[in-house]
Amino acid sequence: MKNSIFEPLFHPANHRFLAGCIFAICLLSYGGHAYYMNFNADDVIQIQSVSNDALTYLSQGRWGLYLIFHVVQGDNPGGLFSLGLAVVLMMLSGMVGARVLGIKSVAVMLFFTLFSAVSLYYGRLFSFQLTWVAFTFGVFLSVCGVYLAVTKAKWLPATVLLGLAPAFYQPTIEVAVVLFLGALIFQIGDVGARKIIRRAFYYVAIVVASSALYVVTTKISPYISGVPLNGRSSIDIIEAFKNFDRIYILFISQSVPLYAGSKDPYFPDIYRILLSISFLCYTYCFINSIKRRNLSSLALFIFFNTIIVVAPYFLAFASPADTFSTRSLIAFSFVHAIYLIYPIHQWVLAASEGEGGGKALLAQSSLILGFAFVLISGWQVAKLSFDNALASQQDLLAVNRIISRIDDVLQDSAMANESSICIAVNFNTPTSAGPRGFAGTARATPWSKEWIFRLVDNRFIPAEPGKKEELLAQSASKPKWPARGSVYTDLGCVVVNVN
Numbered sequence: 001m002k003n004s005i006f007e008p009l010f011h012p013a014n015h016r017f018l019a020g021c022i023f024a025i026c027l028l029s030y031g032g033h034a035y036y037m038n039f040n041a042d043d044v045i046q047i048q049s050v051s052n053d054a055l056t057y058l059s060q061g062r063w064g065l066y067l068i069f070h071v072v073q074g075d076n077p078g079g080l081f082s083l084g085l086a087v088v089l090m091m092l093s094g095m096v097g098a099r100v101l102g103i104k105s106v107a108v109m110l111f112f113t114l115f116s117a118v119s120l121y122y123g124r125l126f127s128f129q130l131t132w133v134a135f136t137f138g139v140f141l142s143v144c145g146v147y148l149a150v151t152k153a154k155w156l157p158a159t160v161l162l163g164l165a166p167a168f169y170q171p172t173i174e175v176a177v178v179l180f181l182g183a184l185i186f187q188i189g190d191v192g193a194r195k196i197i198r199r200a201f202y203y204v205a206i207v208v209a210s211s212a213l214y215v216v217t218t219k220i221s222p223y224i225s226g227v228p229l230n231g232r233s234s235i236d237i238i239e240a241f242k243n244f245d246r247i248y249i250l251f252i253s254q255s256v257p258l259y260a261g262s263k264d265p266y267f268p269d270i271y272r273i274l275l276s277i278s279f280l281c282y283t284y285c286f287i288n289s290i291k292r293r294n295l296s297s298l299a300l301f302i303f304f305n306t307i308i309v310v311a312p313y314f315l316a317f318a319s320p321a322d323t324f325s326t327r328s329l330i331a332f333s334f335v336h337a338i339y340l341i342y343p344i345h346q347w348v349l350a351a352s353e354g355e356g357g358g359k360a361l362l363a364q365s366s367l368i369l370g371f372a373f374v375l376i377s378g379w380q381v382a383k384l385s386f387d388n389a390l391a392s393q394q395d396l397l398a399v400n401r402i403i404s405r406i407d408d409v410l411q412d413s414a415m416a417n418e419s420s421i422c423i424a425v426n427f428n429t430p431t432s433a434g435p436r437g438f439a440g441t442a443r444a445t446p447w448s449k450e451w452i453f454r455l456v457d458n459r460f461i462p463a464e465p466g467k468k469e470e471l472l473a474q475s476a477s478k479p480k481w482p483a484r485g486s487v488y489t490d491l492g493c494v495v496v497n498v499n
Contacts, residue, residue, distance in 0.1 A: 006367055010107040018107065019091075022114045026087040029118050029378035032385030033126045034083040039392045041445035043129050044452045049075045051451060058227040061218035064168035066225075068134035077129035086126070089136035090117040093143045097334065100143070100150050100179050101186045103341070105348045111370060112341045118374045119333035120266060123381030124326040127388055131169075131327075138168025139175055139330070146179045149206050159206055163213030170315065173214075174331040177207060177311040182338045185304050186345070189289055193296040247316050250324055254332060255309035264326050266380045274376070278339045278369045285343040285362050308335055340370040395442050399456050405487045406494055415489065422493035424463040424471040425449040429499045443498070463493050471495050 008014055045053045046069075054070035057063070069075065073082070094113030103109050125131050145161030148154040165172035180203040187196055222228050253263045257276040261267025286301055312331035313324045347363035410416045427444045442448045450462035463471060471490055479485040481498045488495055 006364060010105070012106065015106045015110065018110050022110060022117070023087060023091060025114065025374065025378065026090065026117050027084060029374075029381050030083055030087065030123065030126050030385075031080065032382050032389070033129070033132075034077075034080040036385055036389030037392055038127065038129070038385065038388040039395070039442060039452075039455065040127060040388065041440065041442040041448040043077075044442045044448040044455055046130050047075055047077065048451060048454060050454075053447075055227050056230075058221065058225045059230040061214075061221065061229060062167060062169070063217075063221050063225065064138060064164065065130070065134045068137065068168065069130045073133065077132065082132045083126070086132040086136040087117070089133070089140045090122070093117075093136070093140045094337075096140075096143045096147050097179055097182075098341075100147050101182050101338070101341070101345070103345055105345075108341065108344055108348055111344060111367070112337055114374060115340045115370045116333050116337035118377050118381075119330070119336070120261065120264070120271070120377050120380055121326060121330045121333045123266070123377065123384055124264070125328075125330055126381075127384065128327065135169040138165045138172045141165040141168065142172035142176045143179060145210070146176050146183075149203065150180070150183045155202075155206055159210045159213060162206065162210030163217065166211075166214045167217065171312070171328050171330055173207070173211060174312050174314055175334060176210075177314060178308055178331045178334045178338075180207065181304050181308040181311060182334070185301065185308070185338070186342070188286075188297050188300050188304075193300060196300060246324070247313070250313050250316060251310060254312070254329060260332075261326070266384050268376065268380065271373075271376050271380075274369055274372055275336060275339070278336070278366065278373075281362055281366055281369070282339040282342050285346055285359065288359075288362075289346065308338075311335075336373070340366050340373065342366075391441065395452060396456060398443060399452055402481070402487065402496055403453065403457055405482075406496070409487050409489065410494070413489065415492075415494075419459060420461055421459045422463050422467075423450050423453055423460045423496065424468045424475075424493055425453070425496045425498065426472045426475045427496075427498040460494075467491065467493065 009018060039047075045051045049070075054066055054075060057066040057070070078085075091113050094116045095109055097116065098109035098112040101112070103112060125135060141161050142165035145158045145165065148161065149158035152158075162173070162176055165176070184196055184200055184203070187199075191199075218229065249263075252259055254260055257279045258272055260272050260275055262272070287298075312329045312335065316324055343359065343362040343366040347359040350359050406421075407416075410421075415421060425443075427449050429444070442452050450460070450468075453460040454462070462468070471493055472495075474490065475495050475497045478488065478495075478497045481487070481496065486497045488497075
């Protein structure tokens with residue numbers, strides 16, 4: 001970008017510095033998740049090896065997650081080191097993804113990496129500590145599989161990588177579909193329509209084959225692990241379409257730029273406005289190109305862009321079990337990065353042919369929009385990690401107060417000196433934790449409301465399911481916390497009756 005304030009960013013001598021800045025920006029954006037002590041409901045049970053919660057990964061077909069978080073990491077998130085490794089994997093995924101799109105400029109490749117890596121979708125994902133290394137590694141495998149299929153035409157290793165990636169994180173399939181579609185969109189006008197259609201069928205075949213490979217390995221895994229699969233790993237297309245309202249809500253609240261993230265309190269209005277503008281710039285850049293002003297190119301552009309906005313949750317058409325929360329929609333980070341990078345890429349191509357003057361304004365606008373996206377996303381992710389920290393602090397302090405009451409109740413009983421105390425908690429009405437009221441509480445979640453007591457004091461062991469049901473059924477008539485009598489002993493267990 002000659003005679004532009006952005007010109008130094010494109011100079012080859014500054015590429016290493018730019019890459020270092022991107023790493024620092026990513027680490028600053030997500031660092032709060034590692035710096036603060038955040039323990040959501042999943043973290044509370046997953047970081048305690050004695051819970052054997054790692055077996056749930058196997059029951060969901062996530063044997064890759066089991067290998068990394070349980071076997072390699074020992075159920076320990078790893079703090080800032082693991083988060084730094086996750087950032088490296090994200091950056092590598094962005095760089096390889098840029099090559100998939102046909103981006104050859106190093107600067108443009110780095111911008112795509114930045115725009116795809118700093119995202120509110122990843123911010124939501126990283127609220128869960130086990131996701132940092134395993135999930136980003138799965139995304140990296142998926143992107144590498146797409147790279148082999150698109151640029152090297154090596155369908156067999158591509159199929160294997162794409163078939164393995166979902167074992168680390170199922171939405172990696174959707175990331176792959178988005179990048180395949182992005183590669184096709186970037187080729188429109190430069191490659192004949194028939195050739196693009198043939199490539200589309202080739203990519204579809206690879207996605208189908210890799211998905212079949214994943215299903216086969218998932219079905220085989222119980223014979224190796226001894227852990228049966230649960231309903232969350234099931235595929236039922238008919239049942240999924242019966243819940244079509246879920247898909248419609250996802251389309252309105254995520255696929256339409258003006259409403260993207262509208263169900264999530266951390267997606268501000270300015271984010272949706274900037275996304276809508278970037279989509280308009282992206283569309284105008286395509287239409288403005290003379291070699292793309294024909295019916296076949298426009299038809300392909302509309303068709304692929306219609307699919308790409310539903311691709312991040314296309315598993316909803318096959319599985320009725322998942323709710324597809326924000327953290328499972330990380331493929332949208334690549335969709336939005338494609339919107340931003342397309343005008344910049346087209347300007348670089350045109351400039352190399354001496355025709356870039358008319359596209360410079362669009363490219364500079366997209367760069368500014370991209371930097372604004374990064375600023376807003378990083379800021380909101382930092383807010384999210386802070387709110388989670390406040391919620392976690394409130395949870396732990398509340399549990400500490402209840403433990404003090406438990407000690408008072410037990411002080412004159414034989415249980416006072418026991419090293420292992422059975423506990424059952426009746427907490428049926430969820431409340432928001434933290435003074436800002438956005439984050440959920442680990443004290444009310446069914447699978448963590450006893451385990452959070454053990455996180456604070458390892459004397460406590462959750463009551464067995466059958467015994468717990470009996471205890472909680474009898475607690476209905478008891479006083480509610482913090483009234484006297486809300487903490488008592490029964491059947492050799494401590495019972496806490498919160499609500």
